[in-house]
Amino acid sequence: MKRETLFLKVVIFLMGIPILALCIFVLPEFADLYTEFENGLAYLQYPVLICMYATAIPFFFALYQALRLLSFIDKNEAFSELSVKALKNIKYCAMTISILYVAVLPAIFLVADADDAPGLVVIGMVIIFASIVIAVFAAVLQKILINAINIKSENDLTV
DSSP: OHHHHHHHHHHHHHHHHHHHHIIIIIHHHHHHHHHTOSSSOGGGHHHHHHHHHHHHHHHHHHHHHHHHHHHHHHTTOOSSHHHHHHHHHHHHHHHHHHHHHHHHHHHHHHHHHHHTOTHHHHHHHHHHHHHHHHHHHHHHHHHHHHHHHHHHHHHHHHO
């Protein structure tokens, strides 16, 4: 089991590296894109940038919670309240990301309309729906884990 969880931990780190690089290198360039428009979209530069950086915080927190969950699995503590709490935190992080992107989507639409690039709206919608799917999946796993913990505790009491 350690080999599989190690692989998943490496994958989680590999998921975080591109987002960190995006926050450091791409988002400041994206903010400068707003100043190039002549139709008065420069006022959206900082709200969009703040929202993008704000979505990185729950993303990295969710990755940390996933690493904690994998460490619980390594310690044979997968069926514990700590695992349920980690799944609940992942669910809340995914919901926060989707809410923040729903809030920033009108500004992205204005940029896409001014630049004639509808792909920006599609990317925003994909992020929103992917976050919703992750939140629902974490909620389902949380309920399954709670049921398994309850069954385990009932079995422990009968012995």
